[in-house]
Amino acid sequence: MAVEQTPDPLERATRALRDEPDAGWIEVSQAVMSRVRTLVMPASVVITFDEVGSSERGDRGSIVRVSGRVLTPRLREAVDTPTRAADSVDIEVADDRCTAIHLGLVCVYGADLQQEGRDARAAAASVVHELLGRDPAFDPERDITVEIVDVVEGDPHTQ
CATH class of the missing domain: 3.30.70.1350 (Cation efflux protein, cytoplasmic domain)
Structure with a gap:
């Protein structure tokens, strides 16, 4: 990923974060939900x-x-x-x-x-x-x- 060079490091970091795909969060979310679904609630x-x-x-x-x-x-x-x-x-x-x-x-x-x-x-x-x-x-x-x-x-x- 190419980050446009600007003098302000905060602006460069902000742009880099905005350009970053959110796929990692989706994978984490799916992993958490799959684990939650396996929890067994006690039943009488x-x-x-x-x-x-x-x-x-x-x-x-x-x-x-x-x-x-x-x-x-x-x-x-x-x-x-x-x-x-x-x-x-x-x-x-x-x-x-x-x-x-x-x-x-x-x-x-x-x-x-x-x-x-x-x-x-x-x-x-x-x-x-x-x-x-x-x-x-x-x-x-x-x-x-x-x-x-x-x-x-x-x-x-x-x-």
């Missing part, structure tokens, strides 16, 4: 139940578990509608059983917030029953809590 596993409330399956007493990495996005997807968005989805697990689900919602201004909460709880309960089955100790009315954390004008998903 949750026991599933059959239609009669038993966690054991088959003659050998097998137990089927579902990862929190599967449950959380499905819950988030189920509660998201045009009038509400999941701000947070937290699952509590004790002894490999789902003991509570806490939903934080952002709702659109003017929506019936109580109805949004009831609908979000029902949607979350549906996902729990679909993925985990009928845990006799889990009561959606008691164990799924819903908190409206914000009310916004416009699309709640972009806030």
Whole structure:
């Protein structure tokens, strides 16, 4: 790279830096992002139940578990509608059983917030029953809590 000779060394350095390609930063950025993508976030596993409330399956007493990495996005997807968005989805697990689900919602201004909460709880309960089955100790009315954390004008998903 040819640098035009000027009497001012600061000007020469500035020109040299401006002419330098940014490819190095792109490579560094890609390397960092590829390493970040390999990080594994810890996830709890949750026991599933059959239609009669038993966690054991088959003659050998097998137990089927579902990862929190599967449950959380499905819950988030189920509660998201045009009038509400999941701000947070937290699952509590004790002894490999789902003991509570806490939903934080952002709702659109003017929506019936109580109805949004009831609908979000029902949607979350549906996902729990679909993925985990009928845990006799889990009561959606008691164990799924819903908190409206914000009310916004416009699309709640972009806030």
